[in-house]
Amino acid sequence: MAPLLSKMFRLLASRRGAVITGISVCLLVLAVWCFRSPSVHAVRRYRIAYDNAPPYSEVSPGGMPQGLAVDILKDAANRLAIELEWVAVMDTAPDKALREGLVDLWPIVGITPERKR
Numbered sequence: 001m002a003p004l005l006s007k008m009f010r011l012l013a014s015r016r017g018a019v020i021t022g023i024s025v026c027l028l029v030l031a032v033w034c035f036r037s038p039s040v041h042a043v044r045r046y047r048i049a050y051d052n053a054p055p056y057s058e059v060s061p062g063g064m065p066q067g068l069a070v071d072i073l074k075d076a077a078n079r080l081a082i083e084l085e086w087v088a089v090m091d092t093a094p095d096k097a098l099r100e101g102l103v104d105l106w107p108i109v110g111i112t113p114e115r116k117r
Helices: 001-014 015-036 068-080 095-097
Strands: 044-050 083-088
Touching: 044 068, 068 083
Parallel strands: 044 083
Antiparallel strands: none
C-alpha cells in the first residue's frame, strides 16, 4: 500500500499530475451533480382539461381529446419534454376545476371581470 501512496504523491507533485487530478476532480463533481440534481431528471406533468368545445377541444370517437388547442398543447409539450395528462371535464366550470385542483390548465378560457380579480 505504501508504494502506491508514494507514487500518487509523486504524480500529484508534478505539473502533469496536477492537471490530471484537477480534470478528474472536475469530472467527478460534474457526474455527482448530474445524477443528484432533481432538475435534471424531474418530470414535469400537467393535468389539462378538455371538454366539448369544438374546434378547440372535443372528445374523439375513441374517447381521446382532439382539436386545435389540444394539438397546440401537445406540440409545445413535446418540444419542452413536458408530460400532459388529459382530464375530461364535462360537467364542471373551468373556475371550479382549477380552484379545486382537478386540473392545472384549462385551455381557451376567456377573460371575465370575475377572473381578473
